[in-house]
Amino acid sequence: MLMATTPATTKDPEKHVDRSAVRALLRLWPYVRPVRMRLLTAAFVAVLASCAGLVIPLVLKWMVDGPVADRDSAGVWLGALYLLLLGLAEALLFGLRRWLVARPLAAVEAGMRADLYRHLQRLPVAFHDRWASGQLLSRATTDLMLLRMFLAFPLTFLLVNGVTIVIGVVIMLIQDWSLGLVILGPAIPVIVTCVVFETRYTKVARQAQDQVGDLTTVVEESVLGIRIIKGFGRHRSQARAFRELSRTLRGTELRKAGLLATIWGVIVTLPEVAIGVALVLGAVQVADGDLSAGTLVAFLSTALALRWPVESIGFLLAMSQEAATATERYFEVMDEKPESRATAAAPRAEDSGLRFQDVSFRYPDAPEDSPPVLDRINLHVRPGESMALVGATGSGKTTLTALVPRLHEVTAGRITLDGEDITAMSREELRSKVAVAFEEPTLFSAGVGDNVLMGAQGDAGQDDLERALAVAQADFVYALPQGTDTQVGEQGLSLSGGQRQRLALARAVVGRPGFLVLDDPLSALDVHTEAAVEAALRDVLARTTGLIVAHRPSTVLLADRVALLSGGRIAAVGTHQELLRTNAEYAHLMAGTPSGTTEEAAR
Incomplete structure (x- = not known):
């Protein structure tokens, strides 16, 4: 049942009686x-x-x-x-x-x-x-x-x-x-x-x-x-x-x-x-x-x-x-405080790519004595490399990817892009460099083309739109009544889950971002469509730095290396084959059998 009886934001009127109108x-x-x-x-x-x-x-x-x-x-x-x-x-x-x-x-x-x-x-x-x-x-x-x-x-x-x-x-x-x-x-x-x-x-x-x-x-x-x-x-x-x-x-x-x-x-x-x-x-x-x-x-x-x-x-x-x-x-x-603006620029590190340095995260409303969702994460995605992020449900994968575009702020540590701390960038600059696609795609009550081009920075034309749709294997849009001008309706519910997911992926790649963060973007696709999208994605990932949340071996194989997230920490890093040989938990995850490990729940 969808109903939540009393939202947490409903205030206690007793607290307002003594205020001056x-x-x-x-x-x-x-x-x-x-x-x-x-x-x-x-x-x-x-x-x-x-x-x-x-x-x-x-x-x-x-x-x-x-x-x-x-x-x-x-x-x-x-x-x-x-x-x-x-x-x-x-x-x-x-x-x-x-x-x-x-x-x-x-x-x-x-x-x-x-x-x-x-x-x-x-x-x-x-x-x-x-x-x-x-x-x-x-x-x-x-x-x-x-x-x-x-x-x-x-x-x-x-x-x-x-x-x-x-x-x-x-x-x-x-x-x-x-x-x-x-x-x-x-x-x-x-x-x-x-x-x-x-x-x-x-x-x-x-x-x-x-x-x-x-x-x-x-x-x-x-x-x-x-x-x-x-x-x-x-x-x-x-x-x-x-x-x-x-x-x-x-x-x-x-x-x-x-x-x-x-x-x-x-x-x-x-x-x-x-x-x-x-x-x-x-x-x-x-x-x-x-x-x-x-x-x-x-x-x-x-x-x-x-x-x-x-x-x-x-x-x-x-x-x-x-x-x-x-x-x-x-x-x-x-009166709620908006997202913090860029801080003073920190000394630029010599390394490039995407780097997490001692990153910890706890949700702002979590009890102070509760363990962090992410604890001292150290991870380096080299320039032009694709890194798959694998872990059990609730291990904090989605939370980690949300830190890159600063949808959440790190509690401790720092994240750098090409050696520059992301908190030293304006959000406009950061989000012009980083594109994201989420597992649960959100579309707006607008045309298909408008939804996809929302991910482009500056002027983007029909060629960019067609290229992004081709990468996402979203040719179905041309069969819609008005083609790319077709209104998708509220939340895009007039489309199937796989169609919405492909449009969200097209939105992520249309702007040719320098950094691409994908949160299991192929989970709703059938096997044949998934294979076609993965083939097109390999060309895109070859020209960008990517962090990909993956649950299936086929998605993991898109990446150059794999990071295993367990208990809010990076447990292992290596290629798919290396981790299959050396890490039992990773092997269990890829085989789809229980690993017996206890994961810290994350929201």
């Missing part, structure tokens, strides 16, 4: 800074729109105490015109605010997504081994959408509504200070509720966003593994696992809704009660002649105009908390 959101400033003037202008325009709305109660006061009381119909029509103009101004200003923020915030979201993508490309393989892909996808999609929504709406309206409430309260206090104090009565309970709400909602929002990442991982794995699911009849169990995660997410979303309903109930109910009390007291004052009818209308109209700014506090705070959590999740990835 403001501090988290301030990390967005480098992205917001280029568009700050548009955002400030939009906020100013929104404040003007809100102020236009607060002028309406004052016009109503003038109309009630003036034209209405004096039975001046012309004055009433004039007041109606003022109200119409104020309403139009408010609508136009809010429309202008939306226009001001739409384009720049789309650019901010696109810039953050591009930065995240670039950073992911620079992060070491060890990072991608730890993180579930669904968690990364949710950060690049859902979380960035939440941040754009926050910058477009809550960020502006927390300021605008705050200014509106202050101005509205001042207007009400000027109208009648006693009624104003009644309206201010719920302020303290509302503030306390908001503080409690923030703490609880932060935890639940974090849970929900992490669970979205888990659910995304399940969906992605189910789509990519659909052949396994169907082949083993596991669709019901996968659907059940999906439903369980969906139910968990639904429960979390319902808790979010419950918290939001609670704060909204408090924020809506208390001010409404205060307005009702103010209405009764104001009516009494009007009846006693202590307050004009126009003043009461203006006061109540202002209070009603403040209902939206006050009631919106709940979901604006909720959106802000979700945005703060999304910011944390985004920068959890961005």
